[in-house]
Amino acid sequence: MLNTPLKELSAALGQKKISSAELTKLFLDRISKLNGALNAFITVDAEKSLAQARAADERIAKGAAQPLTGIPVAHKDIFVTKGWLTTCGSKILSNFVGPYDAHVIERFNASGAVVLGKTNMDEFAMGSSSETSFYGPVKNPWNPDFVPGGSSGGSAAAIAARMTPAATGTDTGGSIRQPAALSGLSGLKPTYGLVSRYGMVAFASSLDQGGPMAKSAEDLALLLNVMAGFDARDSTSIERPAENYARDLDKPLSGLRIGVPKEHFGEGLSADVGKSVETALKEFERLGAKRVSISLPNSGLSVPAYYVIAPAEASSNLSRFDGVRYGYRASGYRDLADMYRKTRAEGFGAEVRRRILIGTYVLSHGYYDAYYLKAQKIRRLIAQDFVEAFKQCDVVIGPTSPTVAFRIGAKAADPVQMYLNDIYTIPANLAGLPAMSIPCGFGAGSLPVGLHIVGNYFAEVKMLNVAHQYQRATDWHKREPAGIHL
Amino acid sequence: MPLSLEEVRRIAELARIGISDAEARAVQAQLNEIFGLIGQMQKVNTDGIEPMTHAQGSASRLREDAVTEGDQREQFQAVAPQVEQGLYLVPKVIE
Numbered sequence: 001m002l003n004t005p006l007k008e009l010s011a012a013l014g015q016k017k018i019s020s021a022e023l024t025k026l027f028l029d030r031i032s033k034l035n036g037a038l039n040a041f042i043t044v045d046a047e048k049s050l051a052q053a054r055a056a057d058e059r060i061a062k063g064a065a066q067p068l069t070g071i072p073v074a075h076k077d078i079f080v081t082k083g084w085l086t087t088c089g090s091k092i093l094s095n096f097v098g099p100y101d102a103h104v105i106e107r108f109n110a111s112g113a114v115v116l117g118k119t120n121m122d123e124f125a126m127g128s129s130s131e132t133s134f135y136g137p138v139k140n141p142w143n144p145d146f147v148p149g150g151s152s153g154g155s156a157a158a159i160a161a162r163m164t165p166a167a168t169g170t171d172t173g174g175s176i177r178q179p180a181a182l183s184g185l186s187g188l189k190p191t192y193g194l195v196s197r198y199g200m201v202a203f204a205s206s207l208d209q210g211g212p213m214a215k216s217a218e219d220l221a222l223l224l225n226v227m228a229g230f231d232a233r234d235s236t237s238i239e240r241p242a243e244n245y246a247r248d249l250d251k252p253l254s255g256l257r258i259g260v261p262k263e264h265f266g267e268g269l270s271a272d273v274g275k276s277v278e279t280a281l282k283e284f285e286r287l288g289a290k291r292v293s294i295s296l297p298n299s300g301l302s303v304p305a306y307y308v309i310a311p312a313e314a315s316s317n318l319s320r321f322d323g324v325r326y327g328y329r330a331s332g333y334r335d336l337a338d339m340y341r342k343t344r345a346e347g348f349g350a351e352v353r354r355r356i357l358i359g360t361y362v363l364s365h366g367y368y369d370a371y372y373l374k375a376q377k378i379r380r381l382i383a384q385d386f387v388e389a390f391k392q393c394d395v396v397i398g399p400t401s402p403t404v405a406f407r408i409g410a411k412a413a414d415p416v417q418m419y420l421n422d423i424y425t426i427p428a429n430l431a432g433l434p435a436m437s438i439p440c441g442f443g444a445g446s447l448p449v450g451l452h453i454v455g456n457y458f459a460e461v462k463m464l465n466v467a468h469q470y471q472r473a474t475d476w477h478k479r480e481p482a483g484i485h486l
Numbered sequence: 487m488p489l490s491l492e493e494v495r496r497i498a499e500l501a502r503i504g505i506s507d508a509e510a511r512a513v514q515a516q517l518n519e520i521f522g523l524i525g526q527m528q529k530v531n532t533d534g535i536e537p538m539t540h541a542q543g544s545a546s547r548l549r550e551d552a553v554t555e556g557d558q559r560e561q562f563q564a565v566a567p568q569v570e571q572g573l574y575l576v577p578k579v580i581e
Contacts, residue, residue, distance in 0.1 A: 099561045192541040206540050235546055304526045315501060322502070324574050329567035336577045341504035353503055354516060357494070360501040361517075374527050376537035381530070383538055416519050432541020 001026055002162040003480065006071060006219045009165060013060055013070040020060070020070030024053040024114050027072050030163045031117065034484065038139045040148075040157040042077050043085045044117040052114045059112050067222055069112030074164040076155050077118040078125055079210070080199040081105050084115070088201045089123040089133040089151075092321050092328045092347030102199025103231045104168060104210050111226045116164050119154030123349045124318065125175055125203045127151050128421040129411065132351045137408055140183060141481040142447055146405040149179030149421075155213050156183035161484045166214040166223055170200060172207045173306055174400075174425025177437035180213055181400035181450020184439045186467065186477060187213040188220045191457050192432035193238035196231035204313035205236075207306075207429045216477050217438060217467035221246035224460060240458070248461050249468040254288030256466065259393030261296045264424050264452075270403045272443030277399045280440040280451050280470070284397070287469055294389045294396065298381040302426040303419055305382070308362050308375035309430070314352075315359025321347065354415065383431040390456045395466055399424055400437040400450035428454050438467045439476040448476075488518045 001009070001023065012018050028046050035041050049072065056070035080086050080098040082105075087093045101109065108115070122132040130138035130153025140148040141161040148157040152169030156179035159167055169176040171189035180187030188211045195210040202208060212223035224245045231237045260281065265274060285291060323329035323343035330342035348356070362371035389396055401421055411418045428435035433454055440451035451470075455463040471477050494514045498505040505513070559572055568575040 096565055099558070099565060232547070232549070236540070236542060238542065298530070301527060301530060304524045307520060307524055308527070319502075323567055324576055325562075326565045327567070333577060336579050337502070338504075339577055340502040344502055345504035348503070354513065354520075356501050356503065357497050357513065357517060358520060360497045361489070361493075364497065364500060371524065371527075373537055374532060376539060377532035377535040378527055378530060380535050380538035381532070383541075415516055416523050419520075419523065430538075 002030070003215070003478070005216060006068070006165060006214070006222050009071055010067050014065060020053040020056040020114060021050055023070065024049050024072050024116065027116055027164055030161070034161050034163055037144060038141060038157050038161055039136050040120055040138055040154045040161065040163060041074070041117045042087055042089070042120050042135050042154070045084065048083070049114055049116055056112045056114060066111045068108070068226055070114065071166070072114040072116035072164060073108055074116045074119050074155060074158050074167040075105065076121055076152050076167065076169050078121060078170050078201045079105050079168060080201070081115060081118065084118055086118065087135070088125070089121040089135060090348065090352070091134040092343070094134065094328055096327050100199065103196035103233065104227055105199065107226050107229060113226070119152070119158055119167060121154050122151035123352050124201065124314070125151040125170055125172055126314070126351050126355055128174065128178055128418055130154060130179070131408060131412055132349055134349060139408070140405050141484055142184060142405070143445060145407055146445070146447065147182065147408055149182030149401070149405065151175040152213065153179045156180060156185060159183070159185050159213055159215060160481055162480065166212065166219055168210060168227070169213045170208060170210045171429065172204050172310060173429050174422040176211050176213060177425050177435060177450065177452065178401050178421060180437040182405040182448065184448030184479060184481070185213060185215055186217055186220055186436065186438045187211065188224065188436040188460070188463070189428065189434060190224065190228060190460055191434045193236050194228045194460070196229070196234040196237045198231050198233040202317040204310040205317060206313060207310060216471055217464050218246065218249055220436070221249060221464045243461060245460055245464055248465040251465050252288060253284065253466065253469045256284070256289040256395070257292050257393040258284055258289050259292050259294035259389050259396040261294050261299065261389070261396060261398055263296050263299045264398035268402050268420070268423065269399060270443070273399050273401070273403060273449050276441030276443060276449040277451060281397065283470065283473060287473060292393045294392055296385040296389060296427065298378065298385050299427050301378050302382055302430055303423055305375040305378040306426045306430060307358065307419060308371045309379065311355040311359035312363050312372055313359070315356045315363065318352070318356055323347070351415070379430045382427050386427070386431050386433060386454070395459070395463060396454040398452050400452040401425070404443040404445065404447035404449060424452055433457060434460050434463060436463055436467060438470065439479070441476055489514060489521065
């Protein structure tokens with residue numbers, strides 16, 4: 001059951017080969033055995049999960065099941081979940097029990113899926129290693145001395161260690177795709193606006209997008225079928241007809257034009273990652289795809305522009321955490337201003353404080369044009385690069401991350417080095433394009449390598465088709481870390 | 487243009503984040519490195535480029551000006567640090 005695709009789990013539940021309560025118990029047992037070593041979950045509540053599982057079993061018995069009814073799914077602790085502690089990896093929300101459900105949680109609940117727990121993450125999703133969590137770093141199941149990537153590192157580690165069949169994540173600059181790459185799994189950031197941000201704790205609102213993480217592209221399609229959908233409570237939610245994201249999985253790839261951006265294969269890309277990606281491109285050619293050399297000339301500016309736009313939006317979004325309406329409040333203050341200063345100094349970790357300071361500075365009087373406006377103009381140039389690229393190709397393929405996973409602590413003291421992890425993933429966020437990562441081999445230290453696939457707006461069906469065909473021809477996505485069978 | 491220690495203190499105050507002198511000095515060095523990275527933006531000529539504020543344009547949806555939310559005060563105040571008679575309590579601001 002631990003390695004079974006969602007489609008087969010669904011069939012087993014439907015045929016009463018296993019009950020949702022049994023399946024949920026199986027994964028809860030995995031969590032209690034492995035979470036101490038990996039720290040992938042912040043909150044587990046077996047009673048709540050099992051109650052949902054029993055309700056799913058009744059629904060299945062009545063013949064009212066949907067594809068994910070009875071399947072346990074772990075949620076990144078950024079999604080507000082009614083009755084569940086929702087911390088966003090921060091001390092400032094360490095006592096925040098969700099008073100309502102995020103739209104994504106509502107949709108999973110309506111589908112009959114079981115909330116398996118809330119996963120660890122970089123504080124407020126600010127990080128690429130899942131080390132900035134107030135609840136301690138997450139360990140990579142492939143080697144616990146290494147980071148799992150971030151910020152959705154808890155979800156990634158939970159899937160890699162088979163503590164959950166699937167999970168949700170969010171991606172502002174690569175936070176689904178980079179941990180998927182570093183932990184050897186599949187993850188998809190949809191087109192901006194496809195998945196509602198209602199109840200998803202805001203980091204950088206013009207970039208944030210929720211998405212699925214799982215073991216295969218086929219699983220991602222089933223999860224996206226549940227997650228995507230219009231929601232009037234998110235002003236940027238897109239109103240469009242529902243799609244079956246699994247509908248073209250089996251289409252052959254003959255004639256597919258794959259754009260390979262030369263800027264993503266230059267300086268900074270480690271040789272082991274480059275080699276695996278090159279081998280994957282050859283596999284695609286064998287499957288009938290055609291390789292087209294393309295250029296994304298402004299892609300090198302994506303990290304600088306992102307570190308203006310994302311902190312600017314974050315400094316505004318995080319102003320709500322002031323110790324008045326929810327969350328942590330410092331003790332021993334002189335007056336209101338002192339309460340704000342102490343609450344925010346004690347409640348936010350170093351990386352979050354740093355980004356609030358960057359954002360406050362770039363938005364402050366006299367600096368707006370030089371930083372924020374400049375960054376928004378560069379954002380336009382980066383989006384235009386993709387418009388040109390998609391005139392020549394159907395998908396853009398390259399590495400997800402310049403290196404395989406790094407050691408815990410290796411980049412913690414050097415923010416600029418940490419930020420450069422997301423050099424290949426950030427452009428898709430700035431442009432609002434869908435992008436995904438799938439496993440394509442192993443590099444230094446036998447750690448997983450991720451392949452990055454970017455599609456045009458709303459091309460999720462095509463991207464999942466591309467990824468699924470690759471996964472039919474290869475077995476990288478079926479590999480699992482050693483030492484997790486207890 | 488590197489940030490002075492005074493500027494670091496000023497933006498911390500604007501952001502209402504308490505900061506000690508030692509922290510301000512450590513943060514100053516990190517911020518200056520980050521602004522070195524950000525400074526790469528200045529190499530590109532962006533004259534005449536329309537700023538992109540959002541991935542999907544900026545047309546906001548409108549709705550009827552009608553009440554759509556019921557009273558959920560108790561539920562939302564249950565997670566507040568300090569409330570009394572339905573009001574959020576903060577330190578006295580007017581003597």
